Amino acid sequence: MKKRVFAGAVALALGGAPAFALDDLTLQLKWVTQAQFAGYYVALENGYYEEEGLDVTIKPGGPDIAPTQVIAGGGADVTVEWMPAALAAREKGLPLVNIAQPFKSSGMMLTCRKDAGVATTDDFKGKTLGVWFFGNEFPFLSWMSQLGIPTEGGSDGVEVLKQGFNVDPILQGQAACISTMTYNEYWQVIDAGLSADDLVVFKYEDQGVATLEDGLYVLEDKLGDPGEVDKLVRFVRASMKGWKYAEDNPDEAALIVLDYDETGAQTEMHQKRMMGEIAKLTAGSNGALVPADFQRTVDTLLAGGSDPVITADPGDSAWTHAVTDAALN
Amino acid sequence: MNRILPILVVLAAILALWYAAVVPMNAGWTIAQAQRAGHELTFLDVVADTMSQDRPRLPAPHQVAAELKKTVLDTKVTSKRSLVFHGWITLQSTLWGFALGTTVGIGMAVSIVYSKTANMSLMPWAIISQTIPIVAIAPMIIVVLATLGVEGRTVPKAIISAYLCFFPVLVSMVKGLRSPGAMQIDLMKTYSANAGQTFWKLRLPASVPYLFTSLKVGIAAALVGTIVGELPTGAIQGLGARILIGDQFGNPLMIWSALIAAACLAGALVSIVAVLQSLALQRMGYAR
Amino acid sequence: MTLVLAALVLWMAAWLLNTRIAGSSLASSYIGRVAVPVVFGLSVLAIWELVVRGLNVPQVILPAPTIIAETFAAETGTLWIDFRQTALKGAISGYVIGCLAAFVVALAIDRSTFLRRGLLPIGNFVAALPIVGTAPILVNWFGFDWQSKAAVVVVMVFFPILVNTVQGLADTAAMQRDLMRTYSASYWQTLLKLRLPAAMPFVFNGLKIATTLALIGAIVAEYFGSPTRGMGFRISTSVGTLELAMVWSEIAVAALAGTLFYGAVTLVERWVTFWHPSQR
Numbered sequence A: 001m002k003k004r005v006f007a008g009a010v011a012l013a014l015g016g017a018p019a020f021a022l023d024d025l026t027l028q029l030k031w032v033t034q035a036q037f038a039g040y041y042v043a044l045e046n047g048y049y050e051e052e053g054l055d056v057t058i059k060p061g062g063p064d065i066a067p068t069q070v071i072a073g074g075g076a077d078v079t080v081e082w083m084p085a086a087l088a089a090r091e092k093g094l095p096l097v098n099i100a101q102p103f104k105s106s107g108m109m110l111t112c113r114k115d116a117g118v119a120t121t122d123d124f125k126g127k128t129l130g131v132w133f134f135g136n137e138f139p140f141l142s143w144m145s146q147l148g149i150p151t152e153g154g155s156d157g158v159e160v161l162k163q164g165f166n167v168d169p170i171l172q173g174q175a176a177c178i179s180t181m182t183y184n185e186y187w188q189v190i191d192a193g194l195s196a197d198d199l200v201v202f203k204y205e206d207q208g209v210a211t212l213e214d215g216l217y218v219l220e221d222k223l224g225d226p227g228e229v230d231k232l233v234r235f236v237r238a239s240m241k242g243w244k245y246a247e248d249n250p251d252e253a254a255l256i257v258l259d260y261d262e263t264g265a266q267t268e269m270h271q272k273r274m275m276g277e278i279a280k281l282t283a284g285s286n287g288a289l290v291p292a293d294f295q296r297t298v299d300t301l302l303a304g305g306s307d308p309v310i311t312a313d314p315g316d317s318a319w320t321h322a323v324t325d326a327a328l329n
Numbered sequence B: 001m002n003r004i005l006p007i008l009v010v011l012a013a014i015l016a017l018w019y020a021a022v023v024p025m026n027a028g029w030t031i032a033q034a035q036r037a038g039h040e041l042t043f044l045d046v047v048a049d050t051m052s053q054d055r056p057r058l059p060a061p062h063q064v065a066a067e068l069k070k071t072v073l074d075t076k077v078t079s080k081r082s083l084v085f086h087g088w089i090t091l092q093s094t095l096w097g098f099a100l101g102t103t104v105g106i107g108m109a110v111s112i113v114y115s116k117t118a119n120m121s122l123m124p125w126a127i128i129s130q131t132i133p134i135v136a137i138a139p140m141i142i143v144v145l146a147t148l149g150v151e152g153r154t155v156p157k158a159i160i161s162a163y164l165c166f167f168p169v170l171v172s173m174v175k176g177l178r179s180p181g182a183m184q185i186d187l188m189k190t191y192s193a194n195a196g197q198t199f200w201k202l203r204l205p206a207s208v209p210y211l212f213t214s215l216k217v218g219i220a221a222a223l224v225g226t227i228v229g230e231l232p233t234g235a236i237q238g239l240g241a242r243i244l245i246g247d248q249f250g251n252p253l254m255i256w257s258a259l260i261a262a263a264c265l266a267g268a269l270v271s272i273v274a275v276l277q278s279l280a281l282q283r284m285g286y287a288r
Numbered sequence C: 001m002t003l004v005l006a007a008l009v010l011w012m013a014a015w016l017l018n019t020r021i022a023g024s025s026l027a028s029s030y031i032g033r034v035a036v037p038v039v040f041g042l043s044v045l046a047i048w049e050l051v052v053r054g055l056n057v058p059q060v061i062l063p064a065p066t067i068i069a070e071t072f073a074a075e076t077g078t079l080w081i082d083f084r085q086t087a088l089k090g091a092i093s094g095y096v097i098g099c100l101a102a103f104v105v106a107l108a109i110d111r112s113t114f115l116r117r118g119l120l121p122i123g124n125f126v127a128a129l130p131i132v133g134t135a136p137i138l139v140n141w142f143g144f145d146w147q148s149k150a151a152v153v154v155v156m157v158f159f160p161i162l163v164n165t166v167q168g169l170a171d172t173a174a175m176q177r178d179l180m181r182t183y184s185a186s187y188w189q190t191l192l193k194l195r196l197p198a199a200m201p202f203v204f205n206g207l208k209i210a211t212t213l214a215l216i217g218a219i220v221a222e223y224f225g226s227p228t229r230g231m232g233f234r235i236s237t238s239v240g241t242l243e244l245a246m247v248w249s250e251i252a253v254a255a256l257a258g259t260l261f262y263g264a265v266t267l268v269e270r271w272v273t274f275w276h277p278s279q280r
Helices: A002-013 A035-045 A067-072 A083-091 A138-147 A185-192 A220-224 A226-248 A250-260 A268-282 A291-302 A322-328 B004-037 B043-050 B061-073 B083-114 B116-129 B134-147 B154-177 B182-190 B195-230 B239-248 B252-283 C002-023 C030-054 C065-074 C076-111 C113-127 C131-142 C146-169 C174-182 C187-222 C231-240 C244-272
Strands: A023-028 A054-059 A078-081 A096-100 A108-113 A128-131 A159-162 A177-181 A199-203 A215-219
Touching: A023 A067, A023 A226, A035 A054, A035 A226, A035 A250, A035 A268, A054 A226, A067 A078, A067 A083, A067 A215, A067 B134, A078 A083, A083 A096, A083 A138, A083 A215, A083 A291, A096 A220, A096 A226, A096 A322, A108 A185, A138 A291, A177 A185, A185 A268, A215 A220, A215 A226, A220 A226, A226 A250, A226 A268, A226 A322, A250 A268, B004 B043, B004 B061, B004 C113, B061 B083, B061 B252, B083 B116, B083 B154, B083 B195, B083 B239, B083 B252, B116 B154, B116 C002, B116 C030, B116 C244, B134 B154, B134 B195, B134 C187, B134 C231, B134 C244, B154 B195, B182 B195, B195 B239, B195 B252, B195 C131, B239 B252, B239 C131, B252 C113, B252 C131, C002 C030, C030 C065, C065 C076, C065 C244, C076 C113, C076 C146, C076 C187, C076 C231, C076 C244, C113 C146, C131 C146, C131 C187, C146 C187, C174 C187, C187 C231, C187 C244, C231 C244
Parallel strands: A023 A054, A023 A078, A128 A159, A128 A177
Antiparallel strands: A078 A215, A096 A215, A108 A177, A108 A199
């Protein structure tokens, strides 16, 4: 916190930015405060937002908070969301546009126990798999549909469980496989006492069904207003600076996140390790969306079996380079 | 002594049962881990391990006590890691919700007693309102309030808790305000008391015993409402948020200690209302 | 804006209509007693519709009742599957198990003064606890299917019924019990002919409280893990994909089921405790 004040004072002393006319901007996160969002917290703590003349408020999310709904209600200017959910909301008539994509790779995977008899994707049949819902189930459903495995149970299909917020189903043998993120739940399974040798992981990246994760989304009408676009440009520039700093100084970034965690429940060990894994996912992104990745996400989602999340290719209007082009040059 | 002893015996029995249950609940994991590692375990080894696991299915009472000591006594109360801090957050919303719920409940009760139209149209819907799963509405309340420009989580949580709290108050107050018999009301009429006087001097005082009984239920309901509001909606602070985060990060001790803290809070709140009840009833001359 | 004004006018008209009904001879008839709340409910729905349309509230925040009704009609199949999973399997089985268990324990406690003194204060204390918080623990113990939901419901309904039943069993006057003794009635005869009937108003009070708790408990528990069906499952996943009309359809099912359940218990109560002053 001190650093923020200090940075503001420096800005004042240098007579640079108009320090008392900061533009307000609210960012809605997809989940609770954790290293997954380190870049934004670093940018806040290190005063990058202030240097850009922004007063940024970061709102943590939670299991029942749909970031898309918050932005629709005007509760946030920008939201961190996964692309499948954002595109689903777009089809529901909420014109979300991707303005930046700090996460290059997907961290999602299916983690299975060897002693449950899973070694390859052929072994899924007849097993129980844990999946997250709330808009995160679509990559899984596309994958299963590409493998030709029905998700209604039975000996030919898989029984799908709506996994809660923890990894207990795999520990207690209630499910053969569960959804995990490389940076979070996988390590909880390891922490609980299963070793990496006991487990088989299927990364969505490797299976060719990866969809874009944490991106920044705004409502379309904002992009028509040059003043708002300028704000977004400054926001993205500062955020990416935060992300690159976090990648280079993962331990420090983790501690910053810990400072902002209001539950007081996160631990240093978890956050440092998470930050290390997150850095692998943000590596290789300068913030600009790669159109080929977008197309792969759309194709994966359109292949989503009988009940696809999106029924039509949303086309290039679902993303823009306008903000990142201005922010990065 | 005659009253305390049975309670202590029952509590001791619960504690003993709890300890006894810890072994079978957690042994499966201990044995499976030993098999993977290729160890042989004696029965005593298993018992010792079940009492000290990091993520037990059922933590032993002393583990919960240690976690409580750590987060209540050994942590500064202003720290985010202190349960006292989170209990305070929950308490604030609970009290706001309780105040709001009680006001709405009493207000509705008065209008129901005095207006036949209100009685006939509101009462059935008040019952139906309690069958609506409040958890489903909670996130929407937060989003809608954010749209209206209400920031923070205290107000939405208070509304959710008021939603659960108003009903018992309403039901009891309707009963209480109607409790004076026809004879008493006639007596007021012979005094040529007007409607206001009948209300303030007869109906309201007559309803006080009913009010306090319902307040005890109401404050417990308000606490449940606050915790439900904190639980799945990702409230960042409060006991409900601790339960959620404890679940997410596989930390059962955190869940259990938050539950015990919530239990103590509920007990304290209900006792305070009970004390107020006996004070008020004594002063008003209801022999208790 | 005109729509919002129309809503206001409609509100006043409906209230006026209700006042007329309540003041007329219809008020004490069955028709009158049903008509007034129905008019009230319909006017609330109409106002909701008008305000949502008048203020252009986005459908992803609050859908209009007509849209919810359309979704309801189109998705009856899914709603029925969810209802069967959550209400019939989870809530009802938990309710029955919890009520029976509480009833039996209450009878056992009642035989021993010592147990009653020890358990009743603790039961009272637990009845006031936020039991919903145990949902994640019970889902962990009993797995993902309806069994864990029933377990949450059992714990939630157990204590209100226990406390009410014990209280009810103590509700006979010394004179009545003495009379039974002069008839040289055994413990069981006194229980069956005097004390149980006398306890029924209290028991039903507990049973009614428990009906609303049951469905809510089953739904909350589904937030912590479930198979891919169930009312709580559908509500939480539909919010994620902004299918708010589906969410409200499930809420409508819950309200409908809860009301019918409550109504059914009230009917049984009237039939069992016909002698009690409150039923006359």
